[in-house]
Amino acid sequence: MNRVVLKNISKSYYNQKQVLDVIDNLSLEVKEGEIVAIVGPSGTGKSTILNIIAGLVDIDNGNICVDGKIGYMFQHDLLFDWKTVYKNLFIGLEIKDKIKNTDKIKAMKLLEKYDLVDFKTSLPKELSGGMRQRVALIRTLMTNPNILLLDEPFSALDSQTRIKVSNDVYRTIKDEKLTAILVTHDIAEAITLADRIIILSKRPAKVIKEYIINFGDISPLEKRTNPLFLEYFDKIWNDIA
Amino acid sequence: MNKELKYSKMIKKQKTTVFIVQITLLILIFSLWEILGRLKLINTFLFSYPSDIVKIFNLYLQNNEIFRHIGVSVYETILGLIIGTISGLIIAVILWWNELVAKIFDPFLVVLNALPKTALAPIIIIWVGTGIDGIVCVAISISLVLTILSAYQYFKNVSNEQILMMKSFGATKIQILFKLVIPSNIGNLINLFKINIGMSWVGVIVGEFIVSKEGIGYLIMYGSQVFKMGVVMMGVLVLGVLSFLMYEIVNIIEKVWKENRK
Ligand SMILES: Nc1ncnc2c1ncn2[C@@H]1O[C@H](COP(=O)(O)OP(=O)(O)OP(=O)(O)O)[C@@H](O)[C@H]1O
Ligand SMILES: [Mg+2]
Numbered sequence: 001m002n003r004v005v006l007k008n009i010s011k012s013y014y015n016q017k018q019v020l021d022v023i024d025n026l027s028l029e030v031k032e033g034e035i036v037a038i039v040g041p042s043g044t045g046k047s048t049i050l051n052i053i054a055g056l057v058d059i060d061n062g063n064i065c066v067d068g069k070i071g072y073m074f075q076h077d078l079l080f081d082w083k084t085v086y087k088n089l090f091i092g093l094e095i096k097d098k099i100k101n102t103d104k105i106k107a108m109k110l111l112e113k114y115d116l117v118d119f120k121t122s123l124p125k126e127l128s129g130g131m132r133q134r135v136a137l138i139r140t141l142m143t144n145p146n147i148l149l150l151d152e153p154f155s156a157l158d159s160q161t162r163i164k165v166s167n168d169v170y171r172t173i174k175d176e177k178l179t180a181i182l183v184t185h186d187i188a189e190a191i192t193l194a195d196r197i198i199i200l201s202k203r204p205a206k207v208i209k210e211y212i213i214n215f216g217d218i219s220p221l222e223k224r225t226n227p228l229f230l231e232y233f234d235k236i237w238n239d240i241a
Numbered sequence: 242m243n244k245e246l247k248y249s250k251m252i253k254k255q256k257t258t259v260f261i262v263q264i265t266l267l268i269l270i271f272s273l274w275e276i277l278g279r280l281k282l283i284n285t286f287l288f289s290y291p292s293d294i295v296k297i298f299n300l301y302l303q304n305n306e307i308f309r310h311i312g313v314s315v316y317e318t319i320l321g322l323i324i325g326t327i328s329g330l331i332i333a334v335i336l337w338w339n340e341l342v343a344k345i346f347d348p349f350l351v352v353l354n355a356l357p358k359t360a361l362a363p364i365i366i367i368w369v370g371t372g373i374d375g376i377v378c379v380a381i382s383i384s385l386v387l388t389i390l391s392a393y394q395y396f397k398n399v400s401n402e403q404i405l406m407m408k409s410f411g412a413t414k415i416q417i418l419f420k421l422v423i424p425s426n427i428g429n430l431i432n433l434f435k436i437n438i439g440m441s442w443v444g445v446i447v448g449e450f451i452v453s454k455e456g457i458g459y460l461i462m463y464g465s466q467v468f469k470m471g472v473v474m475m476g477v478l479v480l481g482v483l484s485f486l487m488y489e490i491v492n493i494i495e496k497v498w499k500e501n502r503k
Contacts, residue, residue: 054409072409074402082424082502092410094420143410 002067003147003179004030004053009062010204011048022048024204025062030147035173035180037190039236040200046183047075049205050149053181068179071145073153077136079124085135086111086120092143103142110138114168130161137169148173148180155185163221166193170220187240191232192220199239209239289470294478297471307479314445314456315483317373321380322441326434328381329388334418336389337396354390358383362447371452380444384437391433395426431495438487442480457483 011023022045030036038046051057052064054072079088089107093099111117114134124132133153140148150169154162170193173180184190190197191213199209213232215223223229271291277283278290285293301307336343361382366375399422407417423430449458457476464472 051405056405056408070409072406074406076402078400078403078406080403080421080425082427091407091420095407095410095412095416 376448
């Protein structure tokens, strides 16, 4: 079953000086439970694609079909610095005006799972980058999405924290059978997390290649030492170069 | 625990030191003024001196005159401050809400902002009246434009990504305003309010200079016209104390509120 279908979509931005064609006749299907990574040069329109799927940006042509509830995790953690960690978790739910007791229990469980219980009443500025990103993840998960849009969510982290947090995210996605679209600059990250990798051209964005990644059921960390890893890496590297 | 204790003790000690030096400085300045006046080293006709000012203050105190003047000026200032700030904020919200309106009014606001508003005071008083309402309007005119421009700028500077995030959760524009744009700027808005205390006082004093039969501005004007520099100095000192008190009250409210917000 497809969770997200984009059919021949196009998008241009207009400003006084020029028309900027960002996406040109792009099609994409994402199946339930699948993790798709989108890799492409800077400024090609990757964030725009996620914004389109999330319904935040209108398209000029084409069709979109989204079946499910979207949770969008942006490039920055975007925590509200005047709210405690705990209160930040409820920003999404608050908007729909329905915080139930079960939500509070869920928040506590997630805080525990991500090792943040001790920082429940801290302000975001008292947290490290990795912790902040985990809070942002929990905030996204609190609304019970079944489609996750991840826009370079780990790019602000150092490589060690990055691998740890992306491991966590991977586990969450697989355990809860979520569908995910992950935008990343990091080829290794794409290979270790995704079931399928889509390589985009320079702007206007078109799909130039697609890779099915198949390691079998092993963790992202284990994939890094698997011989297949280097094979995939070389191929993708050559496409981009 | 021991470290924390030491640290808080150090901070406390530093605070007391600062306070003691500040008080000493004040006492020094006033003593010097008094001594120079008594020794006739400065012209007391022009400068007056503290004990003379205290004498005059006592006189005004005994017939309750001082409270009447203070009451009127404080009333006008608070009214001007609150009306100016609130209407400024409302207009800033409207500009934030509707970009077209913001674009239309932008040049007008910029010109109004550059204009020295005290130049408008006589016109406003002629239009609105010579009573308290005229003076309050002068006070409003001084804080209003600055409030609009600053608050609008603050609102516009809210992270676009945070707005997108709110939208991705399905937030309406009202929710974005009340859950993100205003709360994220509370610190800025409180500072704006503090700046407006000073602005509002300027408006009130200028207004009272032009017309009025009571108020601190009137007192200063009256003193200078009859060459009673003691009265003028007393007016200025009372003004200083009042501004300080108002500022401190806002500071205390801010502190209490910050403690409770978490
Ligand atoms: N709201 C907008 N108005 C005008 N142009 C825009 C807007 N949003 C994005 N663009 C332009 O569209 C192009 C694609 O932007 P987008 O953010 O989708 O790129 P990206 O692939 O995510 O880049 P990066 O990897 O650097 O994050 C860029 O050239 C950008 O300047
Ligand atoms: Mg981007």
